[in-house]
Amino acid sequence: MDFFSIFITIISTLLIILLFSFCSLALVIFSGKSLNNPQYPPVMGTVFDQLFYFHKLYDYQTDIARKYRTFRLLAPSQSELYTTDPRNIEHILKTNFDKYSKGEYNQAIVRDLFGYGIFAVDGDMWRQQRKVSSFEFSTRVLRDFSCNCFRRNAAKLAGIISEFAVTGSIFDIQELLSRCSLDSIFKVGFGVDLNCLEGSNKEGTMFIKALDDSNESVYWRYADLFWMVKRYLNIGSEAILKKNIKVMDNFVYDLIKSKRELLSVQSDYVKEDILSRFLVASEENPSNKNDKYLRDIILNFILAGKDSTANTLSWFFYMLCKHPLIQEKIVQEITDVIEGKNNDTKIEGFAMNLVDTMLDKMPYLHATLTETLRLYPAVPVDGKCADMDDILPDGYRLKKGDGVYYIAYTMGRMTYIWGEDAEVFRPERWLNNGVFQPESSFKFVAFHAGPRICLGKDFAYRQMKIIAMVLLTFFRFKLADEDIRVTYRTMFTLQIKGGLHIKAVPRVVGNRN
Numbered sequence: 001m002d003f004f005s006i007f008i009t010i011i012s013t014l015l016i017i018l019l020f021s022f023c024s025l026a027l028v029i030f031s032g033k034s035l036n037n038p039q040y041p042p043v044m045g046t047v048f049d050q051l052f053y054f055h056k057l058y059d060y061q062t063d064i065a066r067k068y069r070t071f072r073l074l075a076p077s078q079s080e081l082y083t084t085d086p087r088n089i090e091h092i093l094k095t096n097f098d099k100y101s102k103g104e105y106n107q108a109i110v111r112d113l114f115g116y117g118i119f120a121v122d123g124d125m126w127r128q129q130r131k132v133s134s135f136e137f138s139t140r141v142l143r144d145f146s147c148n149c150f151r152r153n154a155a156k157l158a159g160i161i162s163e164f165a166v167t168g169s170i171f172d173i174q175e176l177l178s179r180c181s182l183d184s185i186f187k188v189g190f191g192v193d194l195n196c197l198e199g200s201n202k203e204g205t206m207f208i209k210a211l212d213d214s215n216e217s218v219y220w221r222y223a224d225l226f227w228m229v230k231r232y233l234n235i236g237s238e239a240i241l242k243k244n245i246k247v248m249d250n251f252v253y254d255l256i257k258s259k260r261e262l263l264s265v266q267s268d269y270v271k272e273d274i275l276s277r278f279l280v281a282s283e284e285n286p287s288n289k290n291d292k293y294l295r296d297i298i299l300n301f302i303l304a305g306k307d308s309t310a311n312t313l314s315w316f317f318y319m320l321c322k323h324p325l326i327q328e329k330i331v332q333e334i335t336d337v338i339e340g341k342n343n344d345t346k347i348e349g350f351a352m353n354l355v356d357t358m359l360d361k362m363p364y365l366h367a368t369l370t371e372t373l374r375l376y377p378a379v380p381v382d383g384k385c386a387d388m389d390d391i392l393p394d395g396y397r398l399k400k401g402d403g404v405y406y407i408a409y410t411m412g413r414m415t416y417i418w419g420e421d422a423e424v425f426r427p428e429r430w431l432n433n434g435v436f437q438p439e440s441s442f443k444f445v446a447f448h449a450g451p452r453i454c455l456g457k458d459f460a461y462r463q464m465k466i467i468a469m470v471l472l473t474f475f476r477f478k479l480a481d482e483d484i485r486v487t488y489r490t491m492f493t494l495q496i497k498g499g500l501h502i503k504a505v506p507r508v509v510g511n512r513n
């Protein structure tokens with residue numbers, strides 16, 4: 001056989017294999033999915049379509065949801081349902097809680113990052129972590145200790161921004177907020193001073209980058225057909241992910257080691273932080289005593305505490321730059337609330353004098369933060385897996401093993417939920433005669449709902465309010481480029497792609513005109 005014939009034989013064999021694989025995959029994807037049965041939600045494509053829209057995934061989902069409130073994408077072995085209907089959300093997250101779990105499909109995807117931490121487990125493991133954590137979050141000590149820490153970190157952040165303000169420099173506020181909230185979660189969660197905000201902690205900075213990149217790489221698995229093969233061969237995005245996870249693991253294992261040493265040396269050490277509580281709980285249950293289990297708990301809390309708050313505040317400042325009148329209204333509310341009670345004109349003193357009662361009297365700020373979360377929810381898509389066949393309240397059926405996701409980002413843009421001005425940023429929609437009106441957690445689902453509702457909601461609002469009050473008292477914020485329209489980085493949490501580059505103009509405190 002000549003060279004040309006060998007070449008043709010190889011190419012045609014490859015083509016036949018490729019065609020065969022493609023047909024088998026198509027057969028697996030499209031068979032057994034009740035495609036034309038109107039009892040099941042309409043099919044809008046396969047999960048691999050998400051590859052093409054990955055950079056604007058949530059807007060792609062929103063476009064479909066404008067036509068179909070509940071729809072399906074097909075995956076090889078199951079259907080993935082997406083819904084915006086609050087009735088369905090109540091059904092899966094609360095009324096039929098026991099019929100839905102995180103599911104093996106999701107767990108396989110997130111295992112390398114989340115391990116067996118609270119976000120990735122079900123059943124007894126979840127109940128045990130929820131119990132220890134909810135006890136921690138309900139204590140008065142945590143409330144006082146965390147507020148103190150938020151005030152200090154807000155003052156440090158304002159100090160850094162004042163240097164930029166003096167020189168008129170542009171800075172990335174998302175980056176600073178990210179460091180600030182990481183410092184807070186380390187102090188409150190693990191009793192450790194990370195000092196990432198000052199930039200003096202190089203490992204901390206590397207840790208943040210590794211965390212963000214891993215968050216994105218793991219999310220990419222939802223659209224990547226070959227992620228398991230790549231993981232096995234340790235190539236491409238999976239090789240990068242593995243490296244990033246190693247950076248994070250080293251960092252977290254060092255933390256556990258130093259914490260254990262501290263607890264054994266100092267018998268009078270105050271065990272009030274979340275990690276100490278889990279360390280004590282693990283002493284009582286030897287199966288949870290290993291460092292891997294503690295690593296998972298820590299990493300889940302870091303993911304919960306850092307991204308959610310920092311990203312929400314970044315979108316909040318973006319909205320305030322786009323709506324200067326809203327920015328000034330918040331400043332007026334701060335002025336009214338602190339009048340006669342906090343006259344300190346220095347950043348540190350002002351921050352330390354912000355007491356709980358002042359935070360509670362800020363309905364407009366509360367509404368603006370909530371409006372930010374309505375349009376830019378920190379967790380844009382979240383979901384569960386059906387553990388048995390079921391029928392949703394909107395009448396659509398799903399089969400055992402199907403995924404069912406609620407799209408918080410899309411829900412915020414649905415006129416049937418929020419009215420004709422759903423896409424308009426309008427904090428006033430949350431107020432009635434100046435009093436904040438909460439919405440059903442199945443309609444405003446940014447904090448999840450039902451038995452697994454976010455444990456850190458109040459914690460997050462307190463931190464966001466303190467930071468917002470300190471920064472807005474001392475600075476007026478403007479976008480570095482007034483015409484810019486920022487977008488998101490597609491990952492588990494809604495981060496601004498490329499950061500938020502802004503300028504701060506000092507305000508004259510005591511005379512805020």
Ligand code: HEM
Pocket residue numbers: 118119130133185301304305306308309312373377378379382383445446447448451452453454455456457459460
């Ligand atoms: C704006 C801020 C925040 C938002 C929007 C938010 C949102 C959410 C969402 C959507 C979930 C459900 C995730 C899932 O499906 O597993 C969740 C769960 C959780 N959040 Fe938050 N979160 C915020 C801040 C925080 C903070 C600061 C902490 C802790 C320091 C925290 C701790 C938790 C925990 C422990 C869970 C797991 C609950 C469970 O599975 O039982 N969150 N949060």
